Amino acid sequence: MIEAVGLTKRYGVTLAVDQLSFTVPPGQVTGFLGPNGSGKSTTMRMIMGLDGPDAGGVTIHGRRYRDLPWPIREVGALLEAKAIHPGRSAYNHLLFLAQTNSIATSRVDEVLDLVGLTSVARRRAGKFSLGMGQRLGIAAAMLGDPGVLLFDEPVNGLDPEGILWVRTLLKRLAGEGRTVLVSSHLMSEMALTADRLVVIGRGRLIAEQPVDEFISANSTHSVLVRSPRTGELGPAFESAGGQLSRQDDGSLVVTGLSAPLIGDLAAEAGIAVHELTPQTASLEEAFMELTHDSVEFGAHHGEVPAVAGAGPNGEGAR
Amino acid sequence: MTTATLPTDVPAGPGVLRAPDGHYGMVGVLKAEWTKLRSVRSTAWTLVAFVVAILGLGIAISAGQASHWNAGNGPGFDPTNVSLAGFFLGQLIVGILGALVVTAEYGTGTIRATLSASPLRLRFLLAKTAVFGTLLLVASEILSFAVFFIGQAILGTSAAPTATLGQPNVLRAVIGAGLYVTVLGLLAVGFGFIIRHTAGTIAAFVGVVLVLPLFTLPLPEAWRHDVFRYFPASIGNQVLMTVHGPEDGGAFLHPFSPWVGLAVLTGYAVAALVVGGWLLNRRDA
Ligand SMILES: Nc1ncnc2c1ncn2[C@@H]1O[C@H](COP(=O)(O)OP(=O)(O)OP(=O)(O)O)[C@@H](O)[C@H]1O
Numbered sequence: 001m002i003e004a005v006g007l008t009k010r011y012g013v014t015l016a017v018d019q020l021s022f023t024v025p026p027g028q029v030t031g032f033l034g035p036n037g038s039g040k041s042t043t044m045r046m047i048m049g050l051d052g053p054d055a056g057g058v059t060i061h062g063r064r065y066r067d068l069p070w071p072i073r074e075v076g077a078l079l080e081a082k083a084i085h086p087g088r089s090a091y092n093h094l095l096f097l098a099q100t101n102s103i104a105t106s107r108v109d110e111v112l113d114l115v116g117l118t119s120v121a122r123r124r125a126g127k128f129s130l131g132m133g134q135r136l137g138i139a140a141a142m143l144g145d146p147g148v149l150l151f152d153e154p155v156n157g158l159d160p161e162g163i164l165w166v167r168t169l170l171k172r173l174a175g176e177g178r179t180v181l182v183s184s185h186l187m188s189e190m191a192l193t194a195d196r197l198v199v200i201g202r203g204r205l206i207a208e209q210p211v212d213e214f215i216s217a218n219s220t221h222s223v224l225v226r227s228p229r230t231g232e233l234g235p236a237f238e239s240a241g242g243q244l245s246r247q248d249d250g251s252l253v254v255t256g257l258s259a260p261l262i263g264d265l266a267a268e269a270g271i272a273v274h275e276l277t278p279q280t281a282s283l284e285e286a287f288m289e290l291t292h293d294s295v296e297f298g299a300h301h302g303e304v305p306a307v308a309g310a311g312p313n314g315e316g317a318r
Numbered sequence: 319m320t321t322a323t324l325p326t327d328v329p330a331g332p333g334v335l336r337a338p339d340g341h342y343g344m345v346g347v348l349k350a351e352w353t354k355l356r357s358v359r360s361t362a363w364t365l366v367a368f369v370v371a372i373l374g375l376g377i378a379i380s381a382g383q384a385s386h387w388n389a390g391n392g393p394g395f396d397p398t399n400v401s402l403a404g405f406f407l408g409q410l411i412v413g414i415l416g417a418l419v420v421t422a423e424y425g426t427g428t429i430r431a432t433l434s435a436s437p438l439r440l441r442f443l444l445a446k447t448a449v450f451g452t453l454l455l456v457a458s459e460i461l462s463f464a465v466f467f468i469g470q471a472i473l474g475t476s477a478a479p480t481a482t483l484g485q486p487n488v489l490r491a492v493i494g495a496g497l498y499v500t501v502l503g504l505l506a507v508g509f510g511f512i513i514r515h516t517a518g519t520i521a522a523f524v525g526v527v528l529v530l531p532l533f534t535l536p537l538p539e540a541w542r543h544d545v546f547r548y549f550p551a552s553i554g555n556q557v558l559m560t561v562h563g564p565e566d567g568g569a570f571l572h573p574f575s576p577w578v579g580l581a582v583l584t585g586y587a588v589a590a591l592v593v594g595g596w597l598l599n600r601r602d603a
């Protein structure tokens with residue numbers, strides 16, 4: 001169980017994390033979601049006691065990180081930035097971590113095997129690919145067999161098989177009753193992995209709820225309408241309570257009205273309709289909609305073309 | 319690496335590795351620091367450079383004295399000092415090594431792994447200082463004695479005078495040489511914790527050891543000597559000398575005696591480590 005209360009962190013003039021409060025319960029995968037620069041990594045560093053908050057605090061099982069008697073037996077973390085000397089072997093990196101917390105040396109071989117790095121364990125870590133580095137980070141997180149695990153963008157750089165493996169791992173860890181917090185800026189990834197979501201934007205909490213609640217609360221349903229006479233249809237939809245968005249190709253996207261009602265309204269007006277397509281916003285859109293106003297480094301705030309159905313798995317967005 | 323052999327097993331539930339009672343301790347952190355020190359090549363290479371500097375220069379300068387010996391060199395000749403000549407170069411190498419053991423943590427991000435496992439940061443600083451200091455002390459004392467005996471043997475092949483450990487000040491100079499570079503290495507560790515960047519730390523170290531003393535030259539004669547004796551260069555001179563004639567220190571008089579000098583130098587190292595530790599506790603990792 002992780003509890004953050006009023007966490008605030010400033011870097012110079014940048015307010016990276018702003019009065020953030022949330023909890024991460026055991027037995028579930030909690031997705032930590034936010035656009036680039038929203039403060040996910042900063043929050044994780046504060047959980048680990050690496051960066052000190054300017055206000056507020058965060059505890060793990062009621063204790064500050066620095067007060068944990070056996071830190072990496074209680075909390076394991078894969079942080080964003082590489083934390084490995086390129087000249088040191090994976091084995092020796094894990095060995096020194098194990099020694100610090102009096103973890104048996106045999107456990108080092110065990111986690112190397114777990115992540116599939118046994119054959120390269122004695123090679124300099126600087127020669128590792130992005131994915132291998134990521135696996136080594138996961139091995140380090142698992143080393144102390146901790147009850148609390150933090151993963152900052154764990155699938156970064158992994159191939160599809162690796163992504164699937166991480167997903168399975170996260171779910172199993174949570175299934176064993178562990179507390180799992182995993183960050184991502186991809187809603188689609190979280191939809192496949194997480195049970196709960198903590199969504200932040202510009203360092204502030206936007207939502208904290210189960211994934212399915214989040215989706216139903218935030219996805220907008222709309223209907224695409226094509227007709228030769230959309231100009232006349234518009235007012236009829238509006239007076240029935242719909243919201244219109246005119247597309248470049250002359251079609252209308254109507255929100256707030258169901259497809260059958262739109263059809264009936266068109267029939268009443270005696271106007272032919274060539275297409276009537278209900279559209280479900282993808283998770284990615286729900287997420288973007290929600291964080292729309294809080295995107296730190298958004299290139300533009302233009303319209304995102306609507307795509308029916310959930311977004312593709314894994315990579316792609318932004 | 320083959321992705322085909324990826325296991326999907328994860329270990330059984332939390333508590334498989336039951337933590338012992340108590341708290342992670344100093345012994346584990348010391349072991350970890352030793353593992354870190356021995357598991358990167360830069361340690362080995364820097365130590366090789368250190369050995370080559372001490373033995374190489376000691377042998378070369380002893381051999382030079384032996385082959386050009388004439389009796390006119392007589393009274394001021396200090397055979398111990400000649401054999402320990404390599405320590406003037408060695409002090410720079412330990413500075414580089416001392417800087418690296420700290421700044422490599424920051425440069426590579428290892429510091430985040432380190433402090434995750436040992437969030438009590440001063441415990442980490444103490445362990446690193448102790449492990450590095452011990453390695454340096456053992457290596458430099460062995461080298462100091464070795465190069466002393468080798469140097470005396472070389473000088474002994476000529477008519478030049480040679481020293482024995484039993485003569486006045488000789489044992490002090492040989493032991494002192496190792497202590498001097500060890501303390502300097504720890505000073506560099508302290509600088510590393512303060513500055514955190516390799517180049518900056520080495521520059522600061524070289525500045526204090528070699529460059530800063532030069533700025534005393536334009537100072538008024540009346541107090542130049544009183545300032546200069548506080549510099550490592552002056553302290554090192556005194557430690558490595560066994561014959562204290564009127565011309566000692568060249569342009570600089572009133573140096574600290576060797577033991578007082580070493581105590582002053584130790585004070586600097588402790589001060590740098592205290593400031594470094596204070597900053598380590600305050601700053602984001
Ligand atoms: N050490 C630091 N010094 C200065 N600014 C920082 C530092 N770390 C983070 N920031 C700033 O704080 C804000 C939050 O950054 P953070 O890395 O926590 O975001 P993030 O959610 O992890 O983003 P991403 O999805 O890109 O990883 C950003 O504006 C970032 O530039």
Ligand SMILES: [Mg+2]
Pocket residue numbers: 040041042080152
């Ligand atoms: Mg991040």
